[in-house]
Amino acid sequence: xxxxxxxxxxxxxxxxxxxxxxxxxxxxxxxxxxxxxxxxxxxxxxxxxxxxxxxxxxxxxxxxxxxxxxxxxxxxxxxxxxxxxxxxxxxxxxxxxxxxxxxxxxxxxxxxxxxxxxxxxxxxxxxxxxxxxxxxxxxxxxxxxxxxxxxxxxxxxxxxxxxxxxxxxxxxxxxxxxxxxxxxxxxxxxxxxxxxxxxxxxxxxxxxxxxxxxxxxxxxxxxxxxxxxxxxxxxxxxxxxxxxxxxxxxxxxxxxxxxxxxxxxxxxxxxxxxxxxxxxxxxxxxxxxxxxxxx
Amino acid sequence: xxxxxxxxxxxxxxxxxxxxxxxxxxxxxxxxxxxxxxxxxxxxxxxxxxxxxxxxxxxxxxxxxxxxxxxxxxxxxxxxxxxxxxxxxxxxxxxxxxxxxxxxxxxxxxxxxxxxxxxxxxxxxxxxxxxxxxxxxxxxxxxxxxxxxxxxxxxxxxxxxxxxxxxxxxxxxxxxxxxxxxxxxxxxxxxxxxxxxxxxxxxxxxxxxxxxxxxxxxxxxxxxxxxxxxxxxxxxxxxxxxxxxxxxxxxxxxxxxxxxxxxxxxxxxxxxxxxxxxxxxxxxxxxxxxxxxxxxxxxxxxxxxxxxxxxxxxxxxxxxxxxxxxxxxxxxxxxxxxxxxxxxxxxxxxxxxxxxxxxxxxxxxxxxxxxx
Numbered sequence: 208x209x210x211x212x213x214x215x216x217x218x219x220x221x222x223x224x225x226x227x228x229x230x231x232x233x234x235x236x237x238x239x240x241x242x243x244x245x246x247x248x249x250x251x252x253x254x255x256x257x258x259x260x261x262x263x264x265x266x267x268x269x270x271x272x273x274x275x276x277x278x279x280x281x282x283x284x285x286x287x288x289x290x291x292x293x294x295x296x297x298x299x300x301x302x303x304x305x306x307x308x309x310x311x312x313x314x315x316x317x318x319x320x321x322x323x324x325x326x327x328x329x330x331x332x333x334x335x336x337x338x339x340x341x342x343x344x345x346x347x348x349x350x351x352x353x354x355x356x357x358x359x360x361x362x363x364x365x366x367x368x369x370x371x372x373x374x375x376x377x378x379x380x381x382x383x384x385x386x387x388x389x390x391x392x393x394x395x396x397x398x399x400x401x402x403x404x405x406x407x408x409x410x411x412x413x414x415x416x417x418x419x420x421x422x423x424x425x426x427x428x429x430x431x432x433x434x435x436x437x438x439x440x441x442x443x444x445x446x447x448x449x450x451x452x453x454x455x456x457x458x459x460x461x462x463x464x465x466x467x468x469x470x471x472x473x474x475x476x477x478x479x480x481x482x483x484x485x486x487x488x489x490x491x492x493x494x495x496x497x498x499x500x501x502x
Numbered sequence: 503x504x505x506x507x508x509x510x511x512x513x514x515x516x517x518x519x520x521x522x523x524x525x526x527x528x529x530x531x532x533x534x535x536x537x538x539x540x541x542x543x544x545x546x547x548x549x550x551x552x553x554x555x556x557x558x559x560x561x562x563x564x565x566x567x568x569x570x571x572x573x574x575x576x577x578x579x580x581x582x583x584x585x586x587x588x589x590x591x592x593x594x595x596x597x598x599x600x601x602x603x604x605x606x607x608x609x610x611x612x613x614x615x616x617x618x619x620x621x622x623x624x625x626x627x628x629x630x631x632x633x634x635x636x637x638x639x640x641x642x643x644x645x646x647x648x649x650x651x652x653x654x655x656x657x658x659x660x661x662x663x664x665x666x667x668x669x670x671x672x673x674x675x676x677x678x679x680x681x682x683x684x685x686x687x688x689x690x691x692x693x694x695x696x697x698x699x700x701x702x703x704x705x706x707x708x709x710x711x712x713x714x715x716x717x718x719x720x721x722x723x724x725x726x727x728x729x730x731x732x733x734x735x736x737x738x739x740x741x742x743x744x745x746x747x748x749x750x751x752x753x754x755x756x757x758x759x760x761x762x763x764x765x766x767x768x769x770x771x772x773x774x775x776x777x778x779x780x781x782x783x784x785x786x787x788x789x790x791x792x793x794x795x796x797x798x799x800x801x802x803x804x805x806x807x808x809x810x811x812x813x814x815x816x817x818x819x820x821x822x823x824x825x826x827x828x829x830x831x832x833x834x835x836x837x838x839x840x841x842x843x844x845x846x847x848x849x850x851x852x853x854x855x856x857x858x859x860x861x862x863x864x865x866x867x868x869x870x871x872x873x874x
Binding site for chain 1: 823824825826828829830831832833834835836837843844846847848849850852
């Protein structure tokens with residue numbers, strides 16, 4: 208990325224970039240290649256894939272998100288930590304626009320377009336895709352048909368050789384003629400979810416615990432495939448996890464903690480994970496915030 | 503009598519409609535039978551299956567075999583109702599199918615009963631005899647030509663499954679919005695005989711009312727009734743199935759999938775009566791209601807008269823799960839596409855327990871019917 212950027216003068220950058228320049232001052236202080244780094248960051252900030260601004264979300268009369276703000280840049284992945292019930296799934300479901308998740312205020316901007324009022328279908332067609340934690344069973348609809356829909360194929364079209372190999376790599380060949388998720392184990396559901404996402408080729412992947420209930424071997428496969436896709440496509444991902452293992456495969460730039468309906472700390476995800484293990488979520492936040500204040 | 507010309511001699515427009523209701527090229531069928539309006543116009547056994555099956559108009563068959571009259575009105579009582587009495591008074595024909603003993607018919611037999619005249623009351627009487635240890639599949643398509651509005655179809659079908667025989671009988675109905683349909687069917691199953699009755703109704707119809715019955719008289723005899731019902735455009739479908747388990751160890755299974763929309767009413771009835779020891783039955787009804795103008799009712803009845811009878815049922819009617827629709831929408835489907843995919847999946851032919859080749863064929867019929 209750095210070598211491809213060349214040198215740009217700061218004066219040519221849009222105002223958003225300049226605002227962000229000050230906000231991320233610490234990035235520039237940390238590097239000896241000051242000017243070059245400024246240029247790279249400046250270009251990146253013009254390419255926000257997702258901006259969530261002061262988002263407040265209610266689910267069935269219960270306030271779950273109480274002013275969540277963050278942004279995700281093109282080609283970057285973030286890890287979202289947080290205790291059970293903290294609203295991580297709500298955040299993802301609000302970003303994709305599921306009607307149960309009512310946005311009371313704030314906005315969601317995807318690739319420069321405000322999508323807060325758009326339907327699920329519109330958001331999906333714009334390039335957002337979700338790998339659900341608990342996808343539904345749909346009787347009578349075969350996995351093969353859904354995968355073909357994800358690929359934009361009709362049910363009568365065949366999979367290409369490359370697609371067949373990927374299905375095989377995901378150990379789902381024997382599941383093609385089975386009804387979606389009916390009788391699938393937790394790990395099989397996750398493999399099916401991730402494979403659908405890879406076939407959809409989204410610009411933004413929202414992954415809700417892609418690693419829960421997945422065996423070690425499958426986790427390695429899933430995580431490596433996600434990383435491979437992100438690297439090759441330049442897409443971004445927001446990943447919810449309770450486990451550290453996935454961090455060994457997916458190259459995530461930042462991690463953050465969702466607690467009390469708000470996002471806390473943006474820093475190294477491995478560091479956050481270790482901190483959570485040691486101090487718990489609340490302890491982790493206090494400690495991280497102190498560390499960040501020093502910058 | 504039997505062979506009345508070639509299939510190609512049937513007017514193209516009639517054949518075209520018949521194909522939409524599941525009729526196939528006669529090369530892919532063990533035998534083909536066409537009864538249009540008041541006359542049997544075609545009846546032919548595929549060369550490959552000659553000597554294994556008999557297929558002809560019932561009136562020709564009654565002339566040919568004196569013993570056949572004993573099978574007439576044996577399973578269905580002549581005075582069951584006003585409709586049976588009408589057919590007993592006067593009928594235009596119908597098919598006689600007989601699968602000879604110890605033969606296995608790999609291709610399905612097909613029969614097409616069609617109405618092309620306005621205000622016609624078609625009255626037919628069909629008899630199927632599956633002789634001992636025989637095995638066959640039958641697909642019957644009952645339809646009305648798309649240019650004809652008002653009509654009625656009264657059909658009597660009596661089916662006899664002899665010892666160890668196995669018969670899959672699939673009926674596809676494609677009527678019109680102004681048609682009244684009253685089939686009256688009954689099946690008698692002997693020892694170790696198996697009868698599978700599949701019913702598919704996808705096109706709008708004014709009123710279909712039927713309650714076919716199977717008498718599992720033989721020891722270890724089995725019956726399955728499966729139905730896929732799609733009620734739309736103010737259709738009224740009152741569809742039942744009844745299994746009377748008289749034989750020791752006999753079994754019944756009933757599975758139905760019903761979808762109702764656009765002011766349609768569907769009533770799904772099911773009765774399993776266990777009259778002998780060790781008989782078992784299970785009834786499953788699932789229904790989807792798409793809008794507030796429609797109606798669905800499931801009426802399961804279980805009767806036991808002997809110790810050791812085991813009969814169960816499960817029924818669920820309701821709307822399509824929003825979670826499923828939204829899930830598919832995250833895969834870039836519109837709401838309408840998602841609903842249609844779920845409905846098609848719900849009306850899954852695999853509930854019918856047919857061979858894979860027939861499953862593929864019925865899926866094709868459903869696709870064509872759903873698309874027209």
